[in-house]
Amino acid sequence: MSTVAASIKYNGKVVDFPLANPAENEIADEVLHENLARPTTERTKRLKARCRWKHAAAGEFVDAEVRAGIERMRYITEAHKASAGQPEVIRRALGLANILNKSTLVLQQDEFIIGYHAEDPEMFPLYPELAYMAVQDYLMSDYSPQPKDEAAEINEYWKKYSMQAKGERYFTQEELLQMYQVSTMEAPGFATGYNSISPPYETVLQDGLLKRIESAKEKIEHAKKEMQKIPWNATTGLDWIARIDVWKAMIIADEAVINWARRHARLAKIVAENFETNPARKEELLEIAEISQRVPAEPCKGLKDAFQSKWYTYLICHAIDRYASGYAQKEDEMLEPYYNISVKEKSFQPMTHTDVVEMVEMERLKISEHGAGKSRAYREIFPGSNDLFILTIGGTKPGYVDACSDMTDAILEGARNIRTTEPSIVFRWHPVGREKTKRLVFECIRDGLGYPSIKHDVIGTEQLKYYSQFSKNSNGATDEEAHYWGLVLCMSPGVCGRRKTHKTRSEGGGSIFPAKMMEIVLADGFDWSYSGMQLGPHTGDPTTFKTFELLWEAFRTQYAYAISKVIRAKDIMRYFESKFLQMPFVSSIDDGCMELGVDAMELSEQPNGWHNPITTVVAANSLVAVKKLIYDEKKYTMAQLVTALHANWHGYEDMRQDFLNAPKWGNDDDYADAIIKDFYEDIIGGEMAKITNYSGGPVLPVGQAVGLYMEIGSRTGPTPDGRFGGDAGDDGGISPYMGTDKKGPTAVLKSVSKVQKNQKANLLNQRLSVPIMRSVHGFNIWKSYMDAWEQLNIDHVQFNCVSTAEMKAAQKEPEKHQDLIVRVSGFSARFVDIPTYGQNTIIARNEQAFGADDLQYLNTQL
Amino acid sequence: MTTCKNCSFYFAVPEDAGDFEAGKGDCVLEREDAKGKYWLSKPTKNDSASCKAFKKA
Amino acid sequence: MSATGNEKMMHAEPGTKKPCQICKWQIADPTNPLRGQCTVNRNTLGGVWKRWVTDVNGMTCAKHEVGKLSFREHV
Ligand code: SF4
């Protein structure tokens, strides 16, 4: 029934691959994934069965019940009108307070971790203060907030105050058109409202908000005394004004958050005493009430407190005060002290390890039903998922000491057991990491979850130390802080913890698209295939380029133009964020903002600038083909190429085959790899590193893809790598183009390891053979692969381990394959919620089998 | 005129609560849909005119 | 060759009864709801080669079909 991998000859003996679990012999390949979930308790089984997923695909919500709520936009608008004339930072705090005081709270059956960010569990909030175009798009949809007239009026009110209106003023109409169409550049944050953040959860868990309020009050008292000093000195004295306002705003925000959590406590108690009939649940609701009465006001005393306090903080930072994608946190180290209290010492909220696994599963299901009121572009590019949610585990403490713990294991066990598309997990790989934990990492990957993705622990840690030297206040990450990192979104490390975390996407995030740039370089910067407009500078008629170097430099010019524009847009956004989009709650929980009295949108202590080149490999492979066939071998002229491309290769199939068969990235091919290494290091990284952003540091590339490799592919005409117009781009920052890596997994590693300079991160997608991974040798092979990967100093790798048979069966009968999860790029998705073409691009990825040569190179012990 | 005060879904905010105001209460309603039961809590005033969900206490 | 230069292809036609807005092949622009994207061009492998629709109410072409694209047919 189940496919078993063919035997191979290795080190002089025949190696067979029987399945590690013999019972799986009876399970057909086509239904494997439907047989892997095993929720830890009846409760999590029920919660998963009734989970209110809010997956989007093709820009629309998959479930017809999902819709926008109106409460958040109503209450922030009401507060904005009522607070006119007050300092802007105070207005922001009053806006948050008004939402928290007046919004409807939700408590669902069976939940232990409670709290939601809209007035109904099928709804999500909107953010008219960010981009009115994004809200307008919702108003025109089937899931518009109701009453629609009121929502339209609110959106109209915000037009002149919105981030969009503020940011647009500093760009020409042509620049805005170039950015908004998302073909060479991602649209700026002020046009979409898209954002990401790493909340400093640790202060909330460790201190509690009452203590933060006390600190702010003391700061204000101190400031007042300073201002009263005689003789008056304006050069220092006036600085206190803004700081006092920031601290006051923190107090307003924190008090509102405490009251909001305590409203939840009242709700749980009221339900226990007036609605619930089951005595066990009644008791549990009273415990929930007690927890929400205590946290986040007070420090957490046990693990249940920690999960709840973290959840409230998440909702405020990511969904209520402002929208932000991501689930950035170093979760295992953050929760470990509370795990020890509750599981090892049993001194507060005593529980077993299995109880913790259930908590992890419940948290995963909370994320699974979290709705994001994000703009259409971002509903399109993470097909089959709610949003990007990524948490980080593993890695090392200072001195490169293993940071894995039983809490790390519980997080992995919960993920493996419950099988949800989100949140995704990142495991920081270091040789000292304990094998017990690495086995659990393997089990999740082998079961096809697509996560954990793996990041190189040393590269990430050293990178944060590198950035810290550019700190504007000479207070960048210390060695200890640099070790405590998590991914801000899919790929980029950032400091976690009490201070210096990433606060806004203005710092890092957003994309540019080299494939489209390659297309316009061949048309003097003009986009003939999608928008019919000039997208970049005039870099000349390519048929006049006598040498490859001229083409290379023309590309550089297009790239430099685009990258400076998008970073300028981000920094202009940051400027206005610090003046009109302050985040008093976030500021109150950051030790730096508290100490200095500076809002989180303004304060930058640890620079962490990056931007995401997506579709780099299409451009790189194109340059290789052009160099070989036009400049080296002179088999074709540039004029012939341009003609063939404008015909989308129709009538030029032989020529296309030549370009398609030119050397490609990922095969350890010296000719291709030399050009491509240069391309990454000199242009993609080199040009970006010349930029200095708001935080005073360089901006470095984080090559990845999300669903944009399909979106951008569809807006990109034919390219010299042999691609047809509209075909997908490459599916990862440094992953070989689908189906073109023909020399096996170790050749891919060797190619990828050549790119080292001027990079922040690069996504590598690999697809593993299901029968090999599920065999008795699966872990050993994978572990030796990972060790080689680590030694080659490669930044990242993530795996799909799903058979083509199962994916094709799911295409035929989607309703029978609800538990089939695939790694798209930087996120995992429910396969059946992805459009057919996207599914096909995943099926088309080369499945890497491990031959004897590969095993030899990896020195695998079988 | 019936008001929230006389409704069985009205729960006065206790005096020691951070958001206490005279006459303020929580309106807590039970809902059920295809995915299960849930409860909603919304602030109200004891002298607010009753709504369609009113049930005599 | 221009993507919009051919009469059979997408072109401006003020007051058209068959605007891209109500065409099966038109989907929203990612950023600005007043613009759109035409997805009628498809590759044999299922790839969609899009064209930008700068004015969803004032543009049309001979391939106009009334309807709504299913998410499965999207990119
Ligand atoms: S709002 Fe309606 S349901 Fe709620 S307390 Fe008042 S009358 Fe009762």
Ligand code: SF4
């Ligand atoms: S097929 Fe024609 S009418 Fe339809 S969206 Fe495309 S250009 Fe517009």
